């Protein structure tokens with residue numbers, strides 16, 4: 637039983653079915669809360685403000701939205717002295733971080749998972765001044781998310797991500813970068829760099845990964861030009877065996893800290909939205925927030 641539950645929802649996210657879901661969710665959660673408050677985000681950045689200002693008044697904050705809304709919420713929660721437990725109701729298009737937590741993608745089942753109340757402390761990344769739940773990327777991934785046509789996204793949902801990623805992959809640009817890792821420095825060229833905290837991107841499970849969300853490590857991928865066909869296969873969910881750690885088309889490593897510089901400043905994609913530019917320092921904050929989790933992840 638929770639004393640105070642805050643249910644925050646992005647009426648703008650996903651396929652605009654959220655209001656329909658609210659009835660289901662409140663039906664399940666009301667039985668578990670002495671007080672249940674609903675707040676609707678009015679603009680981009682609002683979820684972050686609400687979490688920063690009201691997060692400590694709740695013992696559970698339920699986030700109904702996609703990865704971009706989760707991103708905002710953790711930025712509001714991560715620096716609170718006594719942050720509440722966070723729970724995700726998958727109301728976006730991809731909902732990747734909720735997948736890593738084993739949250740069912742069916743809304744009623746997700747609400748029931750919250751009602752069951754299993755929790756886990758999870759790692760959160762900090763990239764320059766922003767907190768990140770799922771990933772930080774640059775290069776091809778940033779271009780792909782920027783190329784998503786909002787109208788297509790509304791109509792085709794996650795299919796629009798694939799269309800955009802395929803389109804972008806044909807025009808991938810090489811860039812020069814240098815990485816500073818705790819034990820070495822690497823200077824080379826790539827088409828994409830990805831620092832992943834979660835295990836899914838664009839609803840696809842990332843291959844060759846760490847097993848849990850609280851090992852204090854991020855999974856770090858550098859994709860070379862030769863890796864583009866690999867990426868296409870990844871988007872079609874096939875031939876994942878090619879993502880062997882020894883495949884020269886990409887570098888794969890685990891680290892708790894990295895600094896990335898690029899020849900020119902490059903935009904950074906954080907959890908599906910562009911925030912900030914390179915250079916960037918990314919660090920894992922181990923078990924920094926507590927989330928509701930499902931059975932399997």
Ligand SMILES: Nc1ncnc2c1ncn2[C@@H]1O[C@H](COP(=O)(O)OP(=O)(O)OP(=O)(O)O)[C@@H](O)[C@H]1O
Nearest residue numbers: 649650677678679701702703704705728729730731
């Ligand atoms: N009321 C609002 N008006 C405009 N934008 C909003 C509002 N509330 C939230 N947003 C922004 O909408 C963006 C997209 O929302 P969200 O990520 O939740 O859905 P999505 O993109 O469909 O999901 P996913 O990232 O899982 O694919 C977020 O970055 C968030 O900042």
